[in-house]
Amino acid sequence: MLRAATTVARRTALSSRGVAAPRAMAFHASAPRDEEAKETAPAPSKGGLFGTGLSEYFAIPIGMTAAVPLLKLDLYVVNEETQLAAVFVAFCVALWSQGGEAIYNSLDEKAKALLKEHNEAEYKVISALEQKLDFLKANQNMVNDFEAINSIREDSYAKLNAAGVIKPKHDFKVQVERILNMIAQEEANVTEKTKIAIMQEATATVTEAFATDKKLKKAALDAAIAQIKGGAAGTDPVAAEFSRFLKAKAEAASKVDAGAEEAEQRAALLAKMSAVAKSENMMFDIDASGKFIMK
Structure with a gap:
């Protein structure tokens, strides 16, 4: 009778709370599959007493009827153990009805968290293996790549050797041109310096001549006045003096041996x-x- 009452109380508590019995969680070390994610639909139940469709209250007369011969024939003795069992069953029913859902949710969350950690670890391992696979696939052509590099290196060395034959000649040509340009520049500088020196000497000589010779002064003054009046232009005394100096300089230079200076x-x-x-x-x-x- 006590067992039947306990069963009835348990089923009544489950029906009143609407708490489903906890199901076993499937733990595995592989990626979750779609078919595993889908929950299996529970088989339809008729409900009632032992799934027969009868009202659960029929358990009371059935329990009483079964308890009479058990107690009469001393097959079951009601004593302190029965009371202890009743208290324990009451505790289990109260715990299941009041805290069963919380316990189930706690265990279910832990199971889901553990499964999530396992899946994340597996995803990382799979990603690392995929990267390694890509690296190995990329290295399949390493031999061909090195052969191509060696071929390019040989061609480059051949071209460098060919250029190395011509480069010294080119460098020698550039250096000779540098020396020739230097010679031409030095000759131009010497010629220019000589011209400047002659002109400075001629200017100083002519200026001194006009400053000391009264005839030259008078001739220069007469030529300037005639030019102002617009008369017939005579010989320019300044130009004539420069010409005379240059002729004298040329005659003197022709008589002097220029070998030492050269x-x-x-x-x-x-x-x-x-x-x-x-x-x-x-x-x-x-x-x-x-x-x-x-x-």
């Missing part, structure tokens, strides 16, 4: 070219006689 200028030019060749690390040097000495 030799001095040539020696200075050769020394300058030799210094430039050394400072610019050219492929040759120039001695005092003007001869090119290859290094």
